[in-house]
Amino acid sequence: MSAPTAPAIATILFAHGSRDPAWRVPLDAVCEQVRLQGKGPCEMAFLEFMRPELPEALERLAGQGICRIRVMPLFWAAGKHVNHDLTAMVAAFRQRRPGVVVDVAPPLGEDEAVRASIAAWALR
Secondary structure: OOOOOOOOOEEEEEEOOOOOHHHHHHHHHHHHHHHHHOOOOEEEEEOOOOOOEHHHHHHHHHHOOOOEEEEEEOOOOOOHHHHHHHHHHHHHHHHHOOOOEEEEOOOHHHOHHHHHHHHHHHHO
16 A cells, blocks of 8 residues: 655645734635635645744645645735745745745736626625
8 A cells, every 4th residue: 555645736825914813714714615625735824913924834734745835825916025025935945945846826916807806796
């Protein structure tokens, strides 16, 4: 019998974080939906105020044998947190774990389907 293999790809939903624990409830619900409908693990990660922070989530997945991780920034646009903070954390992780591929998606506001969904919500 062969050993089980790790999923090919994991997803991290990366958000800012808040001091209010209730703030993350809808994000955890989205993460659970991705986990149930996807083909690999999905975790939340935060810039600050909440755990896990992004470096911790990346290391945990890599420690599970994940070789490819998608980071989905739950930010409206590519400001300082996406262009500087996220980029620096991913670069540091890539140096520590050169065998793990990390892909970073564009922020939410750059996705046409997200913009269309928000417009449909506003028009209801």
